[in-house]
Amino acid sequence: MITFMNNSDSEEEPCNERTSLMSAESPPVPSYQDGLPASEAGEPQAHRKRRTGSSRSPNNIADGDMSDSGVPVRESTLENEEEELTLKYGAKHVIMLFVPVTLCMIVVVATIKSVRFYTEKNGQLIYTPFSEDTPSVGQRLLNSVLNTIIMISVIVVMTVFLVLLYKYRCYKFIHGWLILSSLMLLFLFTYIYLGEVLKTYNVAMDYPTLFLVIWNFGAVGMICIHWKGPLQLQQAYLIMISALMALVFIKYLPEWSAWVILGAISIYDLMAVLCPKGPLRMLVETAQERNEPIFPALIYSSAMMWTVGMAKPDTAARGPSQQTWDTAEDGRENHRSPSHADSQMPETRSPIPTRPITSFEELEEEERGVKLGLGDFIFYSVLVGKAAATASGDWNTTLACFVAILIGLCLTLLLLAVFKKALPALPISITFGLVFYFSTDNLVRPFMDTLASHQLYI
Amino acid sequence: MNLERVSNEDKLELCRKYYLGGFALLPFLWLVNVLWFFREAFVAPPYGEQPLIRRYVRRSALGLGLWGVGLGAWVGVFQSRRAEWGALGDFFLAFTLPSAPPEPPQILGGVPQNLGGGPRLP
Numbered sequence: 001m002i003t004f005m006n007n008s009d010s011e012e013e014p015c016n017e018r019t020s021l022m023s024a025e026s027p028p029v030p031s032y033q034d035g036l037p038a039s040e041a042g043e044p045q046a047h048r049k050r051r052t053g054s055s056r057s058p059n060n061i062a063d064g065d066m067s068d069s070g071v072p073v074r075e076s077t078l079e080n081e082e083e084e085l086t087l088k089y090g091a092k093h094v095i096m097l098f099v100p101v102t103l104c105m106i107v108v109v110a111t112i113k114s115v116r117f118y119t120e121k122n123g124q125l126i127y128t129p130f131s132e133d134t135p136s137v138g139q140r141l142l143n144s145v146l147n148t149i150i151m152i153s154v155i156v157v158m159t160v161f162l163v164l165l166y167k168y169r170c171y172k173f174i175h176g177w178l179i180l181s182s183l184m185l186l187f188l189f190t191y192i193y194l195g196e197v198l199k200t201y202n203v204a205m206d207y208p209t210l211f212l213v214i215w216n217f218g219a220v221g222m223i224c225i226h227w228k229g230p231l232q233l234q235q236a237y238l239i240m241i242s243a244l245m246a247l248v249f250i251k252y253l254p255e256w257s258a259w260v261i262l263g264a265i266s267i268y269d270l271m272a273v274l275c276p277k278g279p280l281r282m283l284v285e286t287a288q289e290r291n292e293p294i295f296p297a298l299i300y301s302s303a304m305m306w307t308v309g310m311a312k313p314d315t316a317a318r319g320p321s322q323q324t325w326d327t328a329e330d331g332r333e334n335h336r337s338p339s340h341a342d343s344q345m346p347e348t349r350s351p352i353p354t355r356p357i358t359s360f361e362e363l364e365e366e367e368r369g370v371k372l373g374l375g376d377f378i379f380y381s382v383l384v385g386k387a388a389a390t391a392s393g394d395w396n397t398t399l400a401c402f403v404a405i406l407i408g409l410c411l412t413l414l415l416l417a418v419f420k421k422a423l424p425a426l427p428i429s430i431t432f433g434l435v436f437y438f439s440t441d442n443l444v445r446p447f448m449d450t451l452a453s454h455q456l457y458i
Numbered sequence: 459m460n461l462e463r464v465s466n467e468d469k470l471e472l473c474r475k476y477y478l479g480g481f482a483l484l485p486f487l488w489l490v491n492v493l494w495f496f497r498e499a500f501v502a503p504p505y506g507e508q509p510l511i512r513r514y515v516r517r518s519a520l521g522l523g524l525w526g527v528g529l530g531a532w533v534g535v536f537q538s539r540r541a542e543w544g545a546l547g548d549f550f551l552a553f554t555l556p557s558a559p560p561e562p563p564q565i566l567g568g569v570p571q572n573l574g575g576g577p578r579l580p
Contacts, residue, residue, distance in 0.1 A: 209533060212529070224490075234459075
């Protein structure tokens with residue numbers, strides 16, 4: 001899910017909230033392997049984040065009451081300005097999301113191309129029990145569809161479980177789950193990844209140095225993601241764990257199942273975020289009722305600051321807008337992917353028009369940004385990584401998929417600016433990606449090969 | 459987290475916690491501390507808690523330097539002398555160098571190169 005973040009609330013949270021610092025961190029893979037929904041982890045964090053945003057509103061409202069008279073008059077103009085600002089800075093948001101998505105994809109593609117471990121078939125996850133080593137095409141197709149059904153139902157179950165946990169306020173459980181997930185991701189998967197990379201480059205490494213490196217990487221990652229840390233470092237860690245998760249998926253999902261799962265997950269995302277009875281939407285609404293932020297640990301947030309001029313709605317007005325939760329991405333965290341997918345919880349928070357509170361002489365600094373769920377990162381990277389691993393067209397197909405995903409992301413952000421509510425970030429990008437992959441692999445590449453072999457340049 | 463929106467006391471508390479955390483074999487945490495609070499400690503206009511923040515940043519930098527020297531020495535010694543250590547070197551190693559050179563890249567088209575020749579008739 002993708003939403004606008006209109007509050008610069010994170011920084012001012014009371015320290016027990018800690019949500020702001022954790023930009024969505026999706027639960028690590030363990031959930032897949034342990035059968036635990038990863039998404040759940042994301043949700044509580046998203047909830048917490050939500051709360052942070054709303055905590056500012058009371059302050060803002062108080063300010064607003066004092067300058068009451070001018071408010072109604074300015075409201076409409078301020079709202080218009082508000083909208084203009086949103087659209088105007090939407091382009092910056094797009095660029096700010098391009099960079100992390102591109103970085104994640106680059107890491108995944110570079111690893112796939114250089115480290116053979118991630119393209120070797122060494123078994124499958126328990127979530128995809130049907131093997132694809134069958135002689136007939138029909139059987140293989142059937143197996144991949146069955147795998148997809150199992151995977152999606154696991155995700156749905158986990159999402160619903162998370163929603164129930166959230167509804168019944170089992171915050172500690174969710175929090176513990178999230179921490180366990182990120183522990184596993186940050187330590188175990190990094191250890192495996194580092195091992196494979198070192199093996200590929202024939203570098204000798206001793207145990208003490210290895211222990212030190214992994215311990216530092218993991219501990220600082222836990223601190224940055226779950227507690228307080230510099231924003232760039234937190235973003236970097238989220239990108240790295242998304243890439244690790246995507247690599248695990250690429251390794252352990254069988255060929256055809258991976259493509260069918262990608263398609264099915266974007267449909268699920270669409271439904272879960274937009275349908276009134278979708279689990280993610282219910283989660284968001286529950287969080288809204290309680291005025292709490294959703295766990296942000298599974299969301300990547302690109303915070304950006306700018307100064308708002310005088311007589312503009314000050315941050316108080318943000319109060320209601322907080323709900324627009326850009327952290328729709330957090331929603332993804334739901335179960336979907338053991339990896340941080342939860343961030344994609346369909347948080348359809350309908351943006352509430354901000355109530356501008358006139359602040360005549362103040363210069364308000366507002367932080368605006370867009371939040372993208374880590375599950376989105378993961379599945380984008382899975383698509384591009386699979387294209388890099390299995391396409392016969394080599395770089396052509398990979399680049400085509402990359403461009404397709406970025407175009408999809410642009411369109412999604414455009415829709416976000418227009419609709420101002422949490423939107424699923426997967427469907428458009430994954431659809432474009434799949435279309436580009438199959439058409440480039442099967443149509444463009446043979447065409448270009450034939451042209452090249454006949455020395456015909458167009 | 460954006461430091462600009464945090465109160466000075468909170469900044470000091472954060473710097474102090476990062477400094478103390480680094481003692482748990484976490485020089486990376488000290489590095490983050492130095493980089494993150496450098497501007498606050500040395501570039502920003504002075505405020506009440508700044509001397510204390512400066513102290514923590516300096517100490518973190520000192521600790522980081524010591525760790526860097528120690529680690530660099532160990533890695534240098536290990537990488538250059540590992541082969542000579544025999545069994546002890548292997549005990550330390552997590553990932554050894556493979557004994558055989560990596561296989562040559564597969565030629566597209568799949569015909570394995572028969573470099574040694576097949577069995578020959580006498």
